Amino acid sequence: MTIDASVVHPAIETVQHQTSIEKHLAQEKSRALRKRITNRLLAAGFGVFVLPVWYAATAFEWVHALIIPSPVDTFFAAGRVMSADYFLANAWVTISEILWGFGLGLASGVVFGVAVAMFDSVRATIYPYLVALQAPPKIVLAPIFITWFGFDEPSKIAIAVVMSFFPMFLNTLTGLSSVDPNAVKLMRSLTCGRWQTFRYLLLPNALPIMMTGVKLCWTLAVLGVIVGEFVGASAGIGYLIYAMNFQLDIAGVFALIILLSLFTVIVYQLIEWAEAKIIFWKQV
């Protein structure tokens, strides 16, 4: 009796094939990880390279300390500023202004974006005005808003909203409009009305573009609040920066700018983290 090799063989081959696939997958994974680590190291390495240059520039007085303070001075200034009794109260003013401005800018952008995308009559009525309002640089509104809403938080929030509204609005509108015509036909053929089409197709389809809007909205809200605090305020990080600059405490100014950037970047990273969760299907 002979054993038919072709019967036994494929099974073994399949197993071997399977393990070799897994090996390849593992290799792929470790390659991707190595690439990520390399990229991080490159970024960190560049920072490490910049610091000594910065230090040398100040230590050898290539630039005057009033123009660029040394990294050591900046570091100690950060400690000094953060432990000062005025810091937390001022930081909180700015953070709450930014969060309010961001939240309201985001919400109004989404609401107007949805309204303009979903109702032709709304589009016809207000779209030209929304675009026209976009034309002047919004910073010119800052003094007016201070006059209207006073020296305290509301005027800063208003500027932040005006600045962060438009990208959110436009990205919502663009997202809702960038849809496969066949997908719309499919929903219509299933006798779906406006809101079913919105819920099951248009909104999820718009989320990737809307998330880009959220990120723009965030950075512009920060910008809006700081600009507002420069123009006229009695509290806040922008106000402190302005005051310290006036007192020629440049190291303090640098420290505040770095702290503000850190805060902005950390929240930005949080938004990106949320983005990856929300639009999971866009990840590779």
Place this chain on the structure above:
Amino acid sequence: MTDALIEGNHLTKVYGTATGPLVALADVSFAIEEGEFISLVGPSGCGKSTLLSILGGLEERSEGDVALDGEDLDRPRTDIGMMFQTSVLFPWRTVRQNVRLPGIVLGLDAKEQAQKCEELLDLVGLNGFGDRYPSELSGGMRQRVALARLLAHGPRVLLMDEPFGALDEFTRETMNLELLRIWEKTGKTVVFVTHNIGESVFLSDRVFVMTPRPGRLAGTIDVDLPRPRSAQMMRDPRYSELVFEIRGMLGIDH
């Protein structure tokens, strides 16, 4: 003609364009029986997709009548299903969630639909792929999902707009055989748009041959090839005869 499921009389569709009116469909009349497999074949601009959209109630006609079961077809109906050249699967939904979509938006019984979904995945050969996302599937597999979704809410009439037109030749042939197998099982009425003459003959009971500028129904070919059909049938001399008859009607025999 009186017991036809779908009846169109003197259908005309004119689009206003920047360069003047464009006649997409000119005086097209036809009747389709329940359970028939009909292909609309012709070159680009012959109005076949326009005709399909009108049958789906997605587009208004300029003139003429069209009715399903004697009821005017002037809006989308749940007993007519549509499938497109792209699978139009929603990437944020799994295969199963995509197939369940028609049942969800139409508010059908969830339990029944869940069971039906599994049967349909079986039917299209995607058992075990229910939890995958569309991005993980090949083009052919995506069209299989689209086919399952097309059948999910149990439409009587299937309108298919070049559903395998974007697939490679090998996958297309497999999908044609699959479609015939499913059609024979379910007994649906199918209107299938294609520009592939061989495909139209292979699949259909009757082929509606359409010519462009303006879009007209040049004639109807009865495909008297036996069923069930297999790939072997393409060797049948009758198959070639029919293909060449259609080529003649389209004026592409030089």
